[in-house]
Amino acid sequence: MSLMAEKLSPLDRLGPQRISILGATGSIGSSALDLVAHHGGTFSIEALSANSNVQLLAHQAIKFKAKLAVVADEGAYGDLCEALSGSGIEAAAGQSGLIEAAERPVDCVIAAIVGVSGLNPTLAAIKKGQRVGLANKECLVCAGDLFMKEVERSGATLLPVDSEHSAIFQLFDFDHPERVEKIILTASGGPFLKTPLDVMQNASPEMALKHPNWQMGRKISIDSATMMNKGLELIEAFHLFPVAVDQLDVLIHPGSVIHSLVQYCDGSVLAHLGTPDMCIPIAYALTWPDRIECPVKPLDLAQIGTLSFEEMCEERFPALTLCRQALQTGGCAPTILNAANEIAVEEFLCHNIGFGDIARVIDLVMEQAARENMLNNASDLQEIATVDAYGRQKALSVIKKLQAQGEFAGYSTE
Amino acid sequence: MSLMAEKLSPLDRLGPQRISILGATGSIGSSALDLVAHHGGTFSIEALSANSNVQLLAHQAIKFKAKLAVVADEGAYGDLCEALSGSGIEAAAGQSGLIEAAERPVDCVIAAIVGVSGLNPTLAAIKKGQRVGLANKECLVCAGDLFMKEVERSGATLLPVDSEHSAIFQLFDFDHPERVEKIILTASGGPFLKTPLDVMQNASPEMALKHPNWQMGRKISIDSATMMNKGLELIEAFHLFPVAVDQLDVLIHPGSVIHSLVQYCDGSVLAHLGTPDMCIPIAYALTWPDRIECPVKPLDLAQIGTLSFEEMCEERFPALTLCRQALQTGGCAPTILNAANEIAVEEFLCHNIGFGDIARVIDLVMEQAARENMLNNASDLQEIATVDAYGRQKALSVIKKLQAQGEFAGYSTE
Numbered sequence: 001m002s003l004m005a006e007k008l009s010p011l012d013r014l015g016p017q018r019i020s021i022l023g024a025t026g027s028i029g030s031s032a033l034d035l036v037a038h039h040g041g042t043f044s045i046e047a048l049s050a051n052s053n054v055q056l057l058a059h060q061a062i063k064f065k066a067k068l069a070v071v072a073d074e075g076a077y078g079d080l081c082e083a084l085s086g087s088g089i090e091a092a093a094g095q096s097g098l099i100e101a102a103e104r105p106v107d108c109v110i111a112a113i114v115g116v117s118g119l120n121p122t123l124a125a126i127k128k129g130q131r132v133g134l135a136n137k138e139c140l141v142c143a144g145d146l147f148m149k150e151v152e153r154s155g156a157t158l159l160p161v162d163s164e165h166s167a168i169f170q171l172f173d174f175d176h177p178e179r180v181e182k183i184i185l186t187a188s189g190g191p192f193l194k195t196p197l198d199v200m201q202n203a204s205p206e207m208a209l210k211h212p213n214w215q216m217g218r219k220i221s222i223d224s225a226t227m228m229n230k231g232l233e234l235i236e237a238f239h240l241f242p243v244a245v246d247q248l249d250v251l252i253h254p255g256s257v258i259h260s261l262v263q264y265c266d267g268s269v270l271a272h273l274g275t276p277d278m279c280i281p282i283a284y285a286l287t288w289p290d291r292i293e294c295p296v297k298p299l300d301l302a303q304i305g306t307l308s309f310e311e312m313c314e315e316r317f318p319a320l321t322l323c324r325q326a327l328q329t330g331g332c333a334p335t336i337l338n339a340a341n342e343i344a345v346e347e348f349l350c351h352n353i354g355f356g357d358i359a360r361v362i363d364l365v366m367e368q369a370a371r372e373n374m375l376n377n378a379s380d381l382q383e384i385a386t387v388d389a390y391g392r393q394k395a396l397s398v399i400k401k402l403q404a405q406g407e408f409a410g411y412s413t414e
Numbered sequence: 415m416s417l418m419a420e421k422l423s424p425l426d427r428l429g430p431q432r433i434s435i436l437g438a439t440g441s442i443g444s445s446a447l448d449l450v451a452h453h454g455g456t457f458s459i460e461a462l463s464a465n466s467n468v469q470l471l472a473h474q475a476i477k478f479k480a481k482l483a484v485v486a487d488e489g490a491y492g493d494l495c496e497a498l499s500g501s502g503i504e505a506a507a508g509q510s511g512l513i514e515a516a517e518r519p520v521d522c523v524i525a526a527i528v529g530v531s532g533l534n535p536t537l538a539a540i541k542k543g544q545r546v547g548l549a550n551k552e553c554l555v556c557a558g559d560l561f562m563k564e565v566e567r568s569g570a571t572l573l574p575v576d577s578e579h580s581a582i583f584q585l586f587d588f589d590h591p592e593r594v595e596k597i598i599l600t601a602s603g604g605p606f607l608k609t610p611l612d613v614m615q616n617a618s619p620e621m622a623l624k625h626p627n628w629q630m631g632r633k634i635s636i637d638s639a640t641m642m643n644k645g646l647e648l649i650e651a652f653h654l655f656p657v658a659v660d661q662l663d664v665l666i667h668p669g670s671v672i673h674s675l676v677q678y679c680d681g682s683v684l685a686h687l688g689t690p691d692m693c694i695p696i697a698y699a700l701t702w703p704d705r706i707e708c709p710v711k712p713l714d715l716a717q718i719g720t721l722s723f724e725e726m727c728e729e730r731f732p733a734l735t736l737c738r739q740a741l742q743t744g745g746c747a748p749t750i751l752n753a754a755n756e757i758a759v760e761e762f763l764c765h766n767i768g769f770g771d772i773a774r775v776i777d778l779v780m781e782q783a784a785r786e787n788m789l790n791n792a793s794d795l796q797e798i799a800t801v802d803a804y805g806r807q808k809a810l811s812v813i814k815k816l817q818a819q820g821e822f823a824g825y826s827t828e
């Protein structure tokens with residue numbers, strides 16, 4: 001199992017652990033740097049990258065004495081050079097810069113670029129056989145087969161950086177994967193767990209954005225409301241762990257204290273609990289198979305008092321069923337599903353389609369893609385990009401057609 | 415860490431795994447044999463022992479084609495020979511028979527003799543370097559230092575057979591024990607969790623025997639009501655896992671679904687959940703580091719609905735404090751505590767002392783033992799037996815003295 005190729009923790013050797021962070025100015029990147037700052041000389045920074053936030057990137061690079069700072073937006077290269085002038089820190093820009101940042105040999109690359117633009121640099125790190133802390137969802141959702149093949153080939157170590165998959169990684173017996181009966185991802189249930197189905201179908205973006213537990217970005221908030229977010233995590237889990245699709249379950253657990261569970265053939269169910277803080281999975285990816293102290297409030301179950309659970313209702317959350325189907329179909333089905341979902345969510349947020357239409361649009365796109373023979377395996381990221389574009393374009397045309405037929409439900413306002 | 419000396423599971427090699435069961439006719443022994451029966455040719459039985467139940471022992475020995483059957487009660491040897499006549503199964507009796515059963519080389523010895531009579535044969539198995547599934551509480555409570563020293567010396571593999579310690583064993587990172595912050599044993603809370611303190615002090619045996627979740631033996635039911643049972647488990651955990659006394663916590667969890675938790679320095683808390691069934695820890699001890707399917711109802715968290723937790727109140731349960739103190743004192747303090755508790759519980763069950771007096775008696779015995787310099791380390795089981803007898807005798811004399819002074823509270827009847 002290539003996930004387990006490396007057996008020593010970087011903490012085991014002398015000197016600071018060198019890390020590079022792709023997507024340093026985002027939420028995961030900033031949390032990773034907070035951890036680096038908290039641990040003084042334990043870590044050192046090789047490379048940092050950002051999409052366009054040159055000021056923050058330069059500030060981070062100088063503060064953490066990075067060797068290389070890369071801005072993805074080539075137009076911002078001049079600004080970066082200026083911001084770094086006199087610091088001795090190397091500046092670079094564009095795809096080649098990102099690849100350079102990904103390929104420099106380090107103890108761990110945190111791959112935290114958001115969206116499909118994370119695919120190329122993350123794959124570059126993997127091809128070099130690096131240890132990669134993976135925080136980008138799209139790598140495994142859109143190109144899971146391709147990524148895992150490269151992990152296998154290069155001997156890279158892939159460590160998930162999100163709470164659910166990090167939890168499973170900590171509980172999964174890679175020596176005896178055949179003893180695992182089920183992986184159980186927990187889901188908070190989102191804002192519509194108890195909403196009457198007809199009200200939910202016609203919910204407004206404002207209603208759907210109100211997540212009960214977290215303030216998150218708009219796209220991921222809607223994905224939580226449809227449960228697509230959990231479905232995409234299910235696809236990621238399928239690639240990360242050697243299990244079959246029907247061994248992946250979702251359990252509603254509104255408190256999000258249990259991050260996920262692994263059920264074994266002997267009736268043992270192992271669970272990972274913790275204060276919800278991304279510092280924990282980031283630190284785990286950096287130090288596995290060891291651990292390091294995190295500046296996180298300790299979990300106090302007595303204070304929390306109760307944990308509650310209920311069954312997932314896939315009738316309420318058809319996006320989850322669509323994700324399962326895409327996994328069963330395999331090939332590029334998850335790529336197209338993800339593309340169609342992105343468009344549908346955008347159109348929903350612009351009040352162009354109803355909440356219940358999101359899953360409907362994806363379903364229609366998937367059907368059409370099957371008919372048009374677009375679900376085969378992709379052999380490289382170029383093909384993935386083509387399929388992704390196809391999915392987006394089909395979603396737009398499906399939406400246009402249904403709108404023309406007056407077939408979309410309206411939505412209620414609160 | 416000698417606990418982890420053996421890295422291959424007995425399941426990894428060809429042919430059935432040979433096991434011996436000391437205490438085959440008891441609850442753990444019978445459950446172990448149920449598992450053997452359930453798995454057909456996976457296991458084979460070398461030796462079985464019983465205290466005095468010759469008929470059941472002979473029945474088990476014949477059914478499972480044991481090579482050796484041993485009855486501890488020497489007076490029952492004739493009956494055993496008769497019951498086994500014609501079967502070709504060897505019969506033996508007494509201490510030498512038990513030692514023979516413990517020492518025959520097998521893949522696993524299940525040490526399930528109840529009480530101090532389990533010490534000698536269990537130690538014999540350990541001295542031979544066997545894998546031992548330990549279900550006897552007294553080995554570690556009364557002679558923990560001695561047992562663990564022998565485990566270390568012989569290279570025996572000690573696997574706990576009770577739900578709490580098996581849970582911890584499955585979650586504890588023996589490669590990085592310094593990363594463990596806390597071991598958290600869960601406790602159901604027993605019948606007096608919500609009882610007013612003054613009512614609890616004067617509770618009758620009938621009230622104390624009513625455990626909310628389980629039908630158990632009388633001694634262990636009272637130990638659950640006083641929380642002494644959890645305190646003894648705390649002492650066992652101290653010997654089984656490389657942690658300090660103040661790293662051992664107890665958490666009230668009335669549902670007993672989470673069997674225990676391990677909290678790491680990074681904020682991760684790992685938990686073991688399951689349907690309460692001794693089959694699970696028995697099977698784990700037999701097959702570790704592998705697992706085997708158990709005929710147990712799968713855990714259904716959605717059906718269970720909620721798990722609840724509350725802080726342990728040591729004012730309510732002074733027995734727990736006494737156990738911690740005994741651990742801090744070390745030497746033979748836990749041996750004397752256990753002996754005094756056995757006597758106090760007996761006297762309580764005979765209506766001779768009140769419920770609240772159990773802890774008081776133990777406390778007074780511990781004080782006296784300290785004054786009389788009886789808390790030093792014991793170097794062999796003979797010394798342990800002497801200290802145990804001392805503790806029992808002191809408990810009886812403390813009770814007598816207080817009774818004479820009219821100092822015991824009465825108890826209420828329901």
